[in-house]
Amino acid sequence: MAEASNFKAGFVSIVGKPNVGKSSLMNKLMGENLSIITAKAQTTRHRIMGILNGDDFQVVYSDTPGILEPKYSLHEAMMSFVKVSLEDADAILLVVSVEDAFDAELFERFKHLTTPILLVLNKIDLIKDSQVNEKIAYWKNSLPNLREVVTVSAKTGAQVDTLLPKLLTLMPVHPAYFPQDEFTDRTERFFAQEIIREKIFLNYEQEIPYSTEVSVTSFKEEADIIRIAATIYVERDSQKGIIIGKAGSSLKKVGMEARKDMEAFFAKKIFLETHVKVADNWRKEKFKLRQFGYLE
Structure with missing residues (x-):
């Protein structure tokens, strides 16, 4: 250095x-x-x-x-x-x-x-x-x-x-702000959430991706596997049915695609469990936005 x-x-x-x-x-x-x-x-x-x-x-x-x-x-x-x-x-x-x-x-x-x-x-x-x-x-x-x-x-x-x-040429002379072995300020949970959210954007049309939020409720790393549980929130009951799909087929596809990307990102085997819940009008309510990390 x-x-x-x-x-x-x-x-x-x-x-x-x-x-x-x-x-x-x-x-x-x-x-x-x-x-x-x-x-x-x-x-x-x-x-x-x-x-x-x-x-x-x-x-x-x-x-x-x-x-x-x-x-x-x-x-x-x-x-x-x-x-x-x-x-x-x-x-x-x-x-x-x-x-x-x-x-x-x-x-x-x-x-x-x-x-x-x-x-x-x-x-x-x-x-x-x-x-x-x-x-x-x-x-x-x-x-x-x-x-x-x-x-x-x-x-x-x-x-x-x-x-x-x-x-x-525009950076000031200054000590490092973060340890030299860090490459992001975000947690592994955050990236797991984002990977699932990306798959929702890629697999659903119209308003569904914008009405959806993802929360990783459990992230347990073991020697040879990471076990992740995530909840997908939507704004209305009708959206819940769309996310899940016929006999769970749509949610299963999202889970499979997300797990594959997570295994590449974390370089480890992933067990992923997903659930879908309704959080009425979460995009407009500050209490729920605070829960999802958008507000202090």
């Missing part, structure tokens, strides 16, 4: 609208699948930190929920995670996709920040090379206070490796 006088450590907030590829970018930067990824918007609900350690640096990335106008208490809690992440940041990765247009209402806040902002133009694999410069000029004109525009494809990994050297 470098001498303390040369060591750099800082926080990088990864922000943007829903569905711009923030979580894919976070996972590529970390080399670990910390954030769940689906094609549906608003998949990320929490602030998830990824701690990247080097001999002379520690960069703490924060993947945040997609920026939106809150419609109910869950959205308000999600946007509070974004606010705190921006306040903590030594640098900001503002992620937009090549299909995005400047949205004054959502992006106005970034015009007034003094924190260095790198705009990450994602999904460049979807456009021709000749269009890239036009897109860069558009965003520089829309947000004049940008430090730089960086083009990447989080899906393919193209040019993602150019981000870390740029970020290190």
